Amino acid sequence: MDRYILALDQGTTSSRAIVFDHEGLPVASCQREFPQHFPQPGWVEHDPLDIWRSQRDCAREALGQAGIRPQQVAAIGIANQRETTVLWDRATGEPVAPAIVWQDRRTAQACDALRAGGKAALIQQRTGLEVDAYFSATKLQWLLEHVPGARERAERGELAFGTVDSWLVFRLCGRHVTDVGNASRTMLFDIRRLRWDEELLALFDIPAAVLPEVVASSEVVGLAAEEWFGHAIPIAGIAGDQQAATFGQACHRKGLVKNTYGTGCFMLMHAGDAPPVSHNRLLGTVGWTIGGATDYLLEGSVFMGGATVQWLRDGLGIIRASSEVEALAASVPDSGGVMLVPAFTGLGAPHWDQYARGAILGMTRGTTAAHIARAAVEAIAYQSAELLAAMQKDAACAVLEMRADGGAARNDMLMQFQADLLGIPVVRPRVTETTALGAAYLAGLAVGFWDSLEAIAAQWRAERRYEPQMPAGRRAELLARWARAVEHAKGWETP
Secondary structure, X not given: OOOEEEEEEEOOOEEEEEXXXXXXXXXXXXXXXXXXXXXXXXXXXXXXXXXXXXXXXXXXXXXXXXXOOHHHEEEEEEEEOOOOEEEEEOOOOOEOOOEEOOOOOOOHHHHHHHHHOOOHHHHHHHHOOOOOOOOHHHHHHHHHHHOOOHHHHHHOOOEEEEXXXXXXXXXXXXXXXXXXXXXXXXXOEEOOOOEEOHHHHHHHOOOHHHOOEEEOOEEEEEEEOXXXXXXXXXXXXXXXXXXXXXXXXXXXXXXXXXXXXXXXXXXXXXXXXXXXXXXXXXXXXXXXXXXXEEEEEEEEEEOOOHHHHHHHHHHHOOOOOHHHHHHHHHOOXXXXXXXXXXXXXXEOOOOOEOOOOOEEEOOOOOOOHHHHHHHHHHHHHHHHHHHHHHHHHHHOOOOOOEEXXXXXXXXXXXXXXXXXXXXXXXXXXXXXXXXXXXXXXXXXXXXXOOOOHHHHHOOOOEEEEEOOOOOHHHHHHHHHHHHHHHHHHOOOOOO
């Protein structure tokens, strides 16, 4: 009887489920968008039940499409949007408030106060993270302060906090856990001791009783209840989406780099078996723990990647579907001097400006929707080029190629422009859904579906390689123009 792995890829704007075979190839998949809520400027929320139902239904549909029995599923792997914060009732499993999404900026002033109070160095030393509203600690603190009775109930152990991985595992099997990689994104976790940090919990006034148990990224943590898929299936892999994508790209050795072009863009470099220290405002984070060994990553984050294209669709209305952007952008030879800085929710690495806001610069009477679309696509590449420049300084080593994945990696114009800006090849793998694939690999390793990292790495295949074609002088000119545009967007809002 053939066996398969079911990967749940819970993202910011949609939930996906993919069934993988032993060759690491997708057999069937399903994707469903779910509502985004913006109750106030700078606020971004999800209904946790929308997350759960969309993910459950996708999984069921993918299994149905694959035409396999649930008994043929060897394990479930989970990859999740990171930092998004969920608080729920342990007894009923019902959320007590909307989930606060990683893009949400409501706690920016709380982060300002931490920096003003001299706490940034402590937080960076313990967690590898910059002080920013991006991470979970201030979101959880806000929920405990603003949901009536939440703090008292949390202290009594009646409430459970988790990122989306914890929420899904709890709904699937009733266990309250998170893996080390997701824990490392909360601003509450010591990435050297690999445990919740008592001093940080006190700093944020977080009761320990609300926290999940921390587990390895590749181990059986429970059985998904038979009611969900018709058979009790081991949940054996958990990783934040970017850790999962790095693993799925077979970046298992120090110095290998991948960039995921999703809602945001996330560039990660394997940093070895010790926490990296960044001098260029990148993040040191836990990658994964397998068999007692922990790998670390160096990360740079772009908040608005594919979400910029969604804004062209939903905000400006110049495209009807995200898939139309490449043709519209390619209808003009260049952006006509237009620069779009998509700082709609601030700027991530290496700027970390919570008060930057989006800007379109360089428009003339000749500017068209096509120029703005092209500038939006190119902005994704400009932001990623900034990340790689910072990463190469931190790592003090040359990066020979960058592996690209995620939905926007299918955009040939973007990939070529990215290679031109970086000056190194950009390689797109045969399987671009590497987030789901990484979750599948972690789960499969835990149950013996795959027997080694070497076996997994041997399955990685390049589908297309984009070689840089832009002259160095033109590259420098464009990057300098981008830097000028970014300066205009910085500090736009006042605290």
